[in-house]
Amino acid sequence: MLSATDRRRRILDAAEALFTAKGYGDTSMDDIARACGMSKKTLYAVFADKATLFSSLIADNEAFPILAYEGGKTVADTRAALTDVLTGLVDFILMPRQVSMTRLAICETLHAPELSQQFFTAALDRGESYLRDALTRVFPAWNARTIQPLLPIMVGAALGGLQLRALVEPGKLPDRRTRRRNIATCVAMVWPLLSQPPGAAD
Structure with a gap:
């Protein structure tokens, strides 16, 4: 059984693949549910609608690399x-x-x-x-x-x-x-x- 975190990750990955391949407008919540092997009920329990899902994808973007330049530290070069x-x-x-x-x-x-x-x-x-x-x-x-x-x-x-x-x-x-x-x-x-x-x- 998938954890809540794994379920959310699977939905985001499926949605991103479909949005990229078909476009946001041409992708339905039905498409996303099928792609991640879940019922629509389960999908809507995690994301209220497609716009919320897309917003979550934006927030889910990778973070910039963390550089080792701490405040107050002298950088030689x-x-x-x-x-x-x-x-x-x-x-x-x-x-x-x-x-x-x-x-x-x-x-x-x-x-x-x-x-x-x-x-x-x-x-x-x-x-x-x-x-x-x-x-x-x-x-x-x-x-x-x-x-x-x-x-x-x-x-x-x-x-x-x-x-x-x-x-x-x-x-x-x-x-x-x-x-x-x-x-x-x-x-x-x-x-x-x-x-x-x-x-x-x-």
């Missing part, structure tokens, strides 16, 4: 640390599951705009929080307020079109060398700025 932080960001965004969920959210923008908006808001908040927290530990002269304007610039430079290519070319994720080249370019651009106190170059 800030350039290498910056590379690590950006590598964690890019590798997470380009994980097959993240690309799949992003593609699904884009496809459902017209049919379920509130769910798509929920996904993109959660993704943006998660990415910015990861980047902001990690960078303010590596570069303690910067704080959440002063570093905030740099975050979208860094994300754009580090990804440099790689996410778009992954979205429009299913199954063809950018290779490690391509990712590292983008990250190296981004590091070369922002490290001189981050390595001095905010406003020092004014």
Whole structure:
């Protein structure tokens, strides 16, 4: 007999596979119940409706990697640390599951705009929080307020079109060398700025 946790996991996995293959709008709760080998009654006992299930999938997304930069700890090589932080960001965004969920959210923008908006808001908040927290530990002269304007610039430079290519070319994720080249370019651009106190170059 499945535990409550295993039952929930099976439903989420089945729903994600169906949403990805058929789309959110064309997948019914009947489809999901059949795919996970459960009755509709059992399915509705766990998730009240399809929208709640989709919201749970968004919340269930993997977490960003935890980096070993603790508050107050001195980072000897800030350039290498910056590379690590950006590598964690890019590798997470380009994980097959993240690309799949992003593609699904884009496809459902017209049919379920509130769910798509929920996904993109959660993704943006998660990415910015990861980047902001990690960078303010590596570069303690910067704080959440002063570093905030740099975050979208860094994300754009580090990804440099790689996410778009992954979205429009299913199954063809950018290779490690391509990712590292983008990250190296981004590091070369922002490290001189981050390595001095905010406003020092004014």
